[in-house]
Amino acid sequence: MTVLTLGACGLRVETPPPAEPSPDAVEQVRGRTVADSLDLAAAAEAAAALPDGAVPSVATVLADVVAYAEQHAEQLGGEYVSGLPSPTGTPSASTPATRSVAEVLDRLGSATRTALTDADAVADGPLARLVASVATSRGELAVRLAQATGAEVPALVPDQVATADPSPTPGSTESPAGDALTAAEVAALALVHDEAGFGFEVVAAKLAGDQRTAALTAAAAHRARSEEWAAAAGIDGTAQDPRRASYSVPGGLDDPVVATALGRTLETSVADACANAVAQAGAGSRAALIDGLRRATVDAAAWGATPVPFPGLPERAQQPTG
Structure with a gap:
């Protein structure tokens, strides 16, 4: 019997080059x-x-x-960057000229x-x-x-x-797989909207004209959303309802500058809460939460908030670079 030893003959088996991993x-x-x-x-x-x-x-x-x-x-x-060499002759992608x-x-x-x-x-x-x-x-x-x-x-x-309901109810945050927010997570949204509603009622009492009207409109909208979230969590009127009759507000609200600054703070807090809920909700169940983030960011800007790179994410860079 003849045995062919590849190593002894100086022969080697070619291995294919590593393949580019497919991103998930x-x-x-x-x-x-x-x-x-x-x-x-x-x-x-x-x-x-x-x-x-x-x-x-x-x-x-x-x-x-x-x-x-x-x-x-x-x-x-x-x-x-996969770390693998690019195939020779592969054209590089380029952005069309603006x-x-x-x-x-x-x-x-x-x-x-x-x-x-x-x-x-x-x-x-x-x-x-x-x-x-x-x-x-x-x-x-x-x-x-x-x-x-x-x-x-x-x-x-x-x-x-x-094409969907432009004001989806909190109950629509449940995904087809049942991966919804917990009652405690929904209660947190009810609380932040309720606090915003109270705060804007105080702001409205300190302002006049169009600003007072805007504050009253914001207060009513936040109170309504708070009720929706509380109902969705099943806590409305129960001992588990975290909402309070009143909330602390800063001093000096007789100054319109301070009052409008509170309006910005209230909307920013709602944006932060909605962004946090986006991370907690399951895939396919976040539309109402993302809409809440976007709406609160727009409303904060209406009260004079400066645009930032990461709305709703206070832990990331929040100051403009210009």
Whole structure:
């Protein structure tokens, strides 16, 4: 019998090169959000060099698009690198040249819709919270850029959300798999809305004219949402209901500056609570919570809040870089 020893003959078996790992669904969402952020930063930077991007009011927003998008990409972990060499002859992806500020606005709208869809669908709760915040920030930037240019605000909500009830009830946060918020988590939302309702009633008593009307409207809206969340948790009127008859408020509210600052604080607290609930809720059950984050962020801005890169995420960078 003849035995062929490959090693002795100097022969070796060729092993195939390592394969590029396929990203899972969570990594796809993270990578897509990073890619859109980098695309927005590049597009806004290019648009700033164009005549219509050099207008001071427009340039200010474009600078925030660049700064915020870069922070979004960084906080999401940056571009995925497998560590494997790129195949030779593989063309590298490039962002199409930006020809106008209007293109940046369109890209903001598209990226916002994508992130909103991903925030509701992704299985990872903390990533959903971060992506929801990014989507909210992009929406704010789109509105600001549209206002600066006099253009129409692009669609910011995916079609499947836009055609749904614009004011979904808290009970709709339960997913088909039954992965809903716990009663305690829903109670926390009832509490933060109730405190906001009380606070805005106090603010309304200290202000006059349109500001008083706005505060009364906000108070009624928060009281109504608090009732909805309490009913959804099954705690309305029970010993487990955390809501109180009154809440502490800062002194000096006779000064309109202090009163409006309280309005900002109340809405920001609601945004933070909704963002936290996004992380706690199951995939496919977050639409009402994400809408709450977006709505509270818009309302905080109406009371003078400065735009930040990560609405609802106080632990992350909250100061503009401009």
